[in-house]
Amino acid sequence: MSDVILETRDLTKHYGGVHAxxxxxxxxxxGEHVAIxxxxxxxxxxxxxxITGVEQRTRGEIIFAGQPVHFENPMDARNAGIETVFQTLxxxxxxxxxxxxxxxxxxxxxxxxxxxxxxYKAMRERTLDALQKTGVKIPNIRGxxxxxxxxxxxxxxxxRTATFHSKLTIMxxxxxxxxxxxxxxxxxxxxxLKEAGEPLILISHNMRQVMDLCDRIVVxxxxxxxxxxxxxxxxxxxxxxxxxGAKTQPEYADAM
Amino acid sequence: MSENSxxxxxxxxxxxxxAWPNEVNVLIALLAIxxxxxxxxxxxxxxxxxxxxxxxxxxxxxxxxxxxxxxxxILQVSxxxxxxxxxxxxIISGGIDLSPGSVVGLTAMVAMSFAQTALVNGxxxxxxxxxxxxxxxxxxxxxxxxxxxGIAAGMINGLLIAYTRIPxxxxxxxxxxxxRGAAKWWSKGQPISFPTEDFGAIGNGMSGWSPVVIFxxxxxxxxxxxxxxxxxxxxxAIGSNEDAARMSGIKVDRHKVLVYTIAGMLAGLSALVxxxxxxxxxxxxxxxxxxxxIAMTVIGGVSLSxxxxxxxxxxxxxxxxxxxxxxxxxxxxxxYYQEMVKGVIIVAAVVLDQWRRQRAAxxx
Numbered sequence: 001m002s003d004v005i006l007e008t009r010d011l012t013k014h015y016g017g018v019h020a021x022x023x024x025x026x027x028x029x030x031g032e033h034v035a036i037x038x039x040x041x042x043x044x045x046x047x048x049x050x051i052t053g054v055e056q057r058t059r060g061e062i063i064f065a066g067q068p069v070h071f072e073n074p075m076d077a078r079n080a081g082i083e084t085v086f087q088t089l090x091x092x093x094x095x096x097x098x099x100x101x102x103x104x105x106x107x108x109x110x111x112x113x114x115x116x117x118x119x120y121k122a123m124r125e126r127t128l129d130a131l132q133k134t135g136v137k138i139p140n141i142r143g144x145x146x147x148x149x150x151x152x153x154x155x156x157x158x159x160r161t162a163t164f165h166s167k168l169t170i171m172x173x174x175x176x177x178x179x180x181x182x183x184x185x186x187x188x189x190x191x192x193l194k195e196a197g198e199p200l201i202l203i204s205h206n207m208r209q210v211m212d213l214c215d216r217i218v219v220x221x222x223x224x225x226x227x228x229x230x231x232x233x234x235x236x237x238x239x240x241x242x243x244x245g246a247k248t249q250p251e252y253a254d255a256m
Numbered sequence: 257m258s259e260n261s262x263x264x265x266x267x268x269x270x271x272x273x274x275a276w277p278n279e280v281n282v283l284i285a286l287l288a289i290x291x292x293x294x295x296x297x298x299x300x301x302x303x304x305x306x307x308x309x310x311x312x313x314x315x316x317x318x319x320x321x322x323x324x325x326x327x328x329x330i331l332q333v334s335x336x337x338x339x340x341x342x343x344x345x346x347i348i349s350g351g352i353d354l355s356p357g358s359v360v361g362l363t364a365m366v367a368m369s370f371a372q373t374a375l376v377n378g379x380x381x382x383x384x385x386x387x388x389x390x391x392x393x394x395x396x397x398x399x400x401x402x403x404x405x406g407i408a409a410g411m412i413n414g415l416l417i418a419y420t421r422i423p424x425x426x427x428x429x430x431x432x433x434x435x436r437g438a439a440k441w442w443s444k445g446q447p448i449s450f451p452t453e454d455f456g457a458i459g460n461g462m463s464g465w466s467p468v469v470i471f472x473x474x475x476x477x478x479x480x481x482x483x484x485x486x487x488x489x490x491x492x493a494i495g496s497n498e499d500a501a502r503m504s505g506i507k508v509d510r511h512k513v514l515v516y517t518i519a520g521m522l523a524g525l526s527a528l529v530x531x532x533x534x535x536x537x538x539x540x541x542x543x544x545x546x547x548x549x550i551a552m553t554v555i556g557g558v559s560l561s562x563x564x565x566x567x568x569x570x571x572x573x574x575x576x577x578x579x580x581x582x583x584x585x586x587x588x589x590x591x592y593y594q595e596m597v598k599g600v601i602i603v604a605a606v607v608l609d610q611w612r613r614q615r616a617a618x619x620x
Contacts, residue, residue: 075505090503092496094563095489103493104504106486114487114514 003030004063005168005199006051011060013046020046022223024060028168031197033190035210038220039243044203047220048170052084053077065167075104081167085157085174097141097156098127101163130163133196134189151182158189161198169193170201175209187213207236219243226252278557278565278612282572285555289576293583325586329578331464333552334471335533337574338526340549340556341478342410342519344570347553348482349515350495350562351417351424355431356523356549359409360542361439363527367402368448368537371395371455383449385442395454402528403521409435410520414513432546439539449536459533467529472571474522479567491515495562551598552577555605559613576601 006028013021021043028034036044050057053071062069064080071077074084091100102123109119127141136155138148145153154174161169171190175183190213193200204210210217211231219227219242227242227249241247339356346353372384374391384391409431416427459467482488490511493501502508526545531537556573558565580601584594 073505074503078505086503088499090497090500092493092500092563094496095492099489099493103489103501104506106489108486112485114490114511115481115485117484118486118489120484 004028005030005032005065006201007061007063008047008051009061009063011047011050011062012058013050013055014058019223021050024225026218026225028199028201030199031194032216033194033200033202033214034216034218035214036201036203036218036220037205037210037239037243042220042243043223044220045172046223048084048172048201048203051077052082052170078164078166081164083161083164083166083169085154085161085169085171091145091153091157093146094144096144097131097138097159098123100145100156101127101130101160105164126163127159130159133192134159134161135192136189149182151178151185154178154182154186155189158186161193166198168199168201170203172203173205174202175204175206183209207239210239211236221245221248224252279569279572281612282555282557282569282576286572286576286579289579289583293579293586297586325582327465327468329575329582330468330471332581333574333578334467335526335530336545336548336577337471337552337571338474338522338529339519339545340552340570340574341474341567342522343546343549344553344556344558344565344567345478345482345491345515346424346519347550347558347560348495348562348565349491349512350498351512351515352428352550352560353413353516353519354425354428354546355409355413355435356519356526357542357545357547358432358435358439359406359520359523360527360530360545361539362409362435362442363402363405363524364531364537364541365439365442365448365539366405367398367524367528368451368455368531369442370401371398371451371532372448373450373452376450381450383446385448392452395452395458398451398455399458399528402524404524406520406522406524406527407517408520409523410517411513413520414516417516418509418512436539439541442539445539447536447538451532451535455532456535457532459529459531467533470525470529474525475567475571482567487511487514492563495564497563548577551602554602554609557605557609559609560606573605 004027006026008024008026011021011024011026012019024043024047026047036047038044046055049055050060051062053074053076064082069080071080071082077084092103095103098120106116107119107122107126108116109122110117124141130136131138131141134155136159138152138155145156148156158169158171158174174190175186178186187209190200190202194213200214202210202214215231217227217229217231217234217239218225219229219239221243226245227239227247229239229242229249238247242249339360342356343353369385370390370393372381372386372391374381374388376382381391413424413428413431416422416430417424420427457466462469482491490501490506493504493506494508494511498508527542530541552573553565553570554560554573555576556565556569556571558569558573577598580597581594584591584597
């Protein structure tokens with residue numbers, strides 16, 4: 001098996017006449033953390049929505065873990081091992097941490113169709129494992145989400161990825177709504193994922209964060225990829241130049 | 257970060273701030289209401305006979321909580337209580353069901369038609385809807401008919417809500433009006449009486465306790481189902497955050513159909529008990545049952561915005577309901593005051609729920 005975990009070829013999405021994403025060729029290797037940057041409306045979220053099966057692509061190919069894939073819905077993608085932390089966290093406020101981690105894929109003690117008996121104990125144990133693995137500290141996992149801070153909520157959402165041994169994690173602006181300390185905590189968790197060798201696609205507007213956490217930066221502009229930069233070969237000024245359109249890498253120039 | 261720090265980034269999470277279960281509040285309210293009636297019952301006779309509200313000449317009969325009165329309290333809430341078990345699940349899932357009262361009317365009529373006895377005091381049954389073939393059928397047939405009728409009504413509700421995306425209020429309002437019409441059409445407005453002995457035993461058996469046994473049995477069953485099964489977890493999840501539930505791969509539409517179908521089935525069961533208990537079925541049966549049931553759930557701490565509450569709370573809410581009605585009789589108060597106070601209590605329960613949640617939110 002090659003070390004490429006995700007590859008897209010000519011990935012394209014049109015909303016009616018709007019070409020939101022045009023011919024995106026993207027690769028992600030095992031253990032690699034890649035940032036996706038770009039202005040609002042540049043196609044970042046559209047790109048992610050095609051990969052995670054939230055929307056159906058107009059054209060192109062997605063190859064995940066060596067296999068061409070065609071996800072009908074987010075659950076398909078999740079079952080295949082792509083875990084997404086959505087901007088709107090997708091947590092049920094009135095449920096506790098294990099309930100949210102296992103929402104939609106509960107562990108069962110006794111199978112009986114919709115009335116299958118839940119295995120609370122196993123779910124609690126695996127939740128604690130996942131929290132430990134990601135370095136998330138939540139003193140009482142049986143507290144409901146509505147009683148938690150924004151940072152704790154984000155951590156719960158991220159801990160889901162660790163629970164299910166996903167092959168690829170995608171985070172859509174995980175720290176946009178957080179304070180300084182909470183952001184630091186989330187970044188620590190991302191570093192833990194890196195150490196564990198889990199590949200990550202991070203959408204972020206935070207240049208410092210991207211430079212800190214990622215190996216590579218892919219810049220989107222007006223629906224196209226306009227740069228693929230190794231962290232060591234670039235700096236903040238340079239990336240901004242690509243985002244704003246002042247620069248385009250020669251290999252992407254013909255498309256612009 | 258030190259080893260004993262709590263929360264993330266130095267944020268603390270105080271476990272002691274966790275509110276006790278809401279059911280405890282409802283239980284305290286129940287005990288308080290019983291105490292108020294008890295005290296009033298003891299004091300009022302000694303406060304002179306100027307009151308327009310009370311008739312002291314007839315006197316009182318013992319304390320409010322004697323066995324006979326307790327039986328009356330539970331008996332009178334058990335029939336609407338069965339509906340409230342379904343209403344609880346619907347409301348936790350973020351919906352509302354206005355149809356069970358009418359479904360009770362329709363189901364009672366249909367089921368009673370299949371429970372007819374051939375001879376009444378040696379004469380042919382004068383109220384039979386069908387011919388001889390439907391006489392003296394085994395009791396399982398009207399029971400299955402009642403369950404089927406309730407399930408069908410509930411399933412129509414669920415399918416409408418899940419797949420046409422109309423608000424539950426409208427879908428079940430439609431069912432409420434339609435089912436009531438169908439109940440009247442079934443026997444052209446005539447009541448149907450004279451069921452078989454076996455059918456009568458459903459609501460009168462166990463020396464009159466059978467409605468209570470059925471109510472409590474169903475309450476325990478569905479309390480456990482909500483608490484310990486995937487069905488229960490998904491019901492709470494959908495009421496809590498429907499988008500999150502959908503994104504997590506829960507089949508939200510299918511689940512909603514199931515929730516409303518169960519509510520319909522419970523309405524059918526309630527119809528069985530009420531028609532069997534009265535040995536008759538009329539098209540007007542069950543009017544306002546749905547509102548009483550919703551009131552019980554709300555008093556019991558089930559949040560109308562979904563995701564919160566339990567069957568245990570609803571049962572306690574039903575008992576509060578029963579105690580109030582019974583307490584007014586105990587104090588020899590006019591029935592008019594009962595309804596007025598009932599209305600006030602429903603609104604007060606919702607206000608309390610709002611207030612509690614706002615307080616919880618600011619504390620978090």
